[in-house]
Amino acid sequence: FEIARLNPLAFTIICLVVIGLVVLGMIRFAKAKKRSLILFHDRRFVRLLWLVLVFNIAFAAFSNGNAEFMVMIPFVAILIFSYCYTNQSVLLYLSCAMLIWNVPFGLYPYAFTRMHCNERTADLMRLHPEAVYVLMEKPYVENIYLYKYSDEDMPLMYNAHKYDSVMFKEHKAQGREVITDVIGAESPLSRASMVTEIKFRFDGIKKEKIFFRFHFLGIKRELSLL
Numbered sequence: 001f002e003i004a005r006l007n008p009l010a011f012t013i014i015c016l017v018v019i020g021l022v023v024l025g026m027i028r029f030a031k032a033k034k035r036s037l038i039l040f041h042d043r044r045f046v047r048l049l050w051l052v053l054v055f056n057i058a059f060a061a062f063s064n065g066n067a068e069f070m071v072m073i074p075f076v077a078i079l080i081f082s083y084c085y086t087n088q089s090v091l092l093y094l095s096c097a098m099l100i101w102n103v104p105f106g107l108y109p110y111a112f113t114r115m116h117c118n119e120r121t122a123d124l125m126r127l128h129p130e131a132v133y134v135l136m137e138k139p140y141v142e143n144i145y146l147y148k149y150s151d152e153d154m155p156l157m158y159n160a161h162k163y164d165s166v167m168f169k170e171h172k173a174q175g176r177e178v179i180t181d182v183i184g185a186e187s188p189l190s191r192a193s194m195v196t197e198i199k200f201r202f203d204g205i206k207k208e209k210i211f212f213r214f215h216f217l218g219i220k221r222e223l224s225l226l
Contacts, residue, residue, distance in 0.1 A: 025093035032087035117214035129153040134163045134180040161196040178226045186220035
């Protein structure tokens with residue numbers, strides 16, 4: 001929803017269109033007739049689809065909303081609906097609503113807007129491979145680094161929510177530099193922010209150097225040397 005700050009009017013229009021399509025879809029669904037599955041293999045296939053749907057929802061919940069499981073849910077639900085109901089226009093309305101919602105708030109921002117500084121962080125890691133990195137988005141930075149530089153001189157990295165004061169003291173005792181983007185970091189509401197908690201935010205620890213600052217809407221990062 002942070003994208004809405006760029007153009008509140010467009011956000012409002014898109015929301016109204018999506019809500020309208022969902023309402024129309026629900027009206028069509030209320031009028032849809034349930035189909036009788038006569039053939040045994042049809043009934044067995046639908047039972048299998050229900051099993052797949054339940055397992056995908058369960059695995060998505062278990063993995064804190066993993067996208068690989070969540071992306072399957074609407075497709076399996078569409079297959080179940082197609083087999084069980086005759087009125088397919090419901091799918092048209094709901095599919096259009098999903099498309100209109102996901103393009104401006106998902107596909108477009110990630111394709112044409114720089115919403116993170118992970119690539120800059122990966123480039124900095126290449127210049128300082130001896131340091132220890134404590135990062136808010138460690139998997140993304142790691143993937144970028146591997147893509148650009150393979151695993152040559154791969155520095156030591158930690159997820160911010162898995163790093164604590166004991167580890168910090170150990171690294172400093174070893175004479176290691178610690179570089180982090182946790183201090184003063186802000187993130188918009190997301191799946192990651194809801195299921196993870198950063199317990200150690202380097203409070204009271206003096207910064208030796210600030211490499212760069214990044215700020216975009218609700219995202220704020222500051223890569224600092226400690």
